[in-house]
Amino acid sequence: MEAYSDGVASIRHHETGRIYEIEGDELDWEIVDGDERQMGPEFHHEAVFEHPELGKIVWGLWEYPVGVENYRKTDAGPHEVVEDLDYGLIHTRDDSDDWFEPPPPDDPFMVFMDSYHGSSDLLAQSGSDDGGHLVNRLVFSHQVTALEAYLGDTLKNEVFRDRQAMQRLIDRDSDLKSRKFTLAEMAADPQLIERIVREHLQGIMYHNLRKVDVLYGIALEFGILNLAADKDSLFAAVLLRHDCVHRNGSDKDGQELKVFTKTFVQRTADTMRDLVQGIEQAVLARRTPPSATP
Incomplete structure (x- = not known):
């Protein structure tokens, strides 16, 4: 499984009231933590976006058991999330897929x-x-x-x-x-x-x-x-x-x-x-x- 994010998040600044937009394809997701639990490993997927006006906005997904979304959270700090992204977990390709990435060039x-x-x-x-x-x-x-x-x-x-x-x-x-x-x-x-x-x-x-x-x-x-x-x-x-x-x-x-x-x-x-x-x-x-x- 891997995290995805689509659409546009609209976030209102807590002081100015101005609404800023962040597009889902601007986020880079990574696994920031993992822990072994009763039904196997739990993975914490996270995307952090540094906005020039809003500061740090964090999207989090918790996968537990493997392949199942257990919890999600959007942390906009003091700001208001007017409309959130469409984000979650999606199955990644496996060896049965009919495409492959060629090896990098030698030079x-x-x-x-x-x-x-x-x-x-x-x-x-x-x-x-x-x-x-x-x-x-x-x-x-x-x-x-x-x-x-x-x-x-x-x-x-x-x-x-x-x-x-x-x-x-x-x-x-x-x-x-x-x-x-x-x-x-x-x-x-x-x-x-x-x-x-x-x-x-x-x-x-x-x-x-x-x-x-x-x-x-x-x-x-x-x-x-x-x-x-x-x-x-x-x-x-x-x-x-x-x-x-x-x-x-x-x-x-x-x-x-x-x-x-x-x-x-x-x-x-x-x-x-x-x-x-x-x-x-x-x-x-x-x-x-x-x-x-x-």
């Missing part, structure tokens, strides 16, 4: 750089100085997606290349360390641990840069955000891509966004390229053993 860095150069060429040739131009938005969205793919593919490659990195992830990631298996399950599937880790990494939303920063810090022992020259522009780019993909280039109020000039799109792409180059250098450095002292 995610080269894939990203090819995408960077190709999209930059397209922007220069077919883009416009008009900040609402369709080609500009398409290039911008593609570039953010390329960054997400690089972050995910690189992490997966390194975790499965380095057994210690995988063990750190198992020991310290809140979702993985709460998983419990019987000896029978482990005996029936010798690759159980690797499969669970792979499925977990495949399910990460790699546009959640703060979460990805934590995962890199755990597994690879370096964060990604401290390698970024301009973190704010990266966070903004993720939100703007959401508006491009889900609202056709308009904000929550339906106003068309006009920020996607050729200069803005290329500058953002260069910021992402610089981040990827910094990550790649850190990855290569951790692969290279320190030189022996003569």
Whole structure:
């Protein structure tokens, strides 16, 4: 089972009375706690959203016994939940599903750089100085997606290349360390641990840069955000891509966004390229053993 959230939550600020909206697909769920009880394990699923005006809003689901929703709670602090999200538990795919995720490429860095150069060429040739131009938005969205793919593919490659990195992830990631298996399950599937880790990494939303920063810090022992020259522009780019993909280039109020000039799109792409180059250098450095002292 995994948690899902759909729809829009409307929350009224306790002081100003203004109503703010939070969309379900903006939430990232994780298992934050687990406990063994009479009928098996209990899992606590949680999604935390940091709103600039409302502060921290927390959605919680308790699964007990496994596969059954036992309790749910929305904590908006002092604010009023006018209308809540549609959220709950849903069955995940199993081995009988007729699709699979292909393995990551051997060299995610080269894939990203090819995408960077190709999209930059397209922007220069077919883009416009008009900040609402369709080609500009398409290039911008593609570039953010390329960054997400690089972050995910690189992490997966390194975790499965380095057994210690995988063990750190198992020991310290809140979702993985709460998983419990019987000896029978482990005996029936010798690759159980690797499969669970792979499925977990495949399910990460790699546009959640703060979460990805934590995962890199755990597994690879370096964060990604401290390698970024301009973190704010990266966070903004993720939100703007959401508006491009889900609202056709308009904000929550339906106003068309006009920020996607050729200069803005290329500058953002260069910021992402610089981040990827910094990550790649850190990855290569951790692969290279320190030189022996003569």
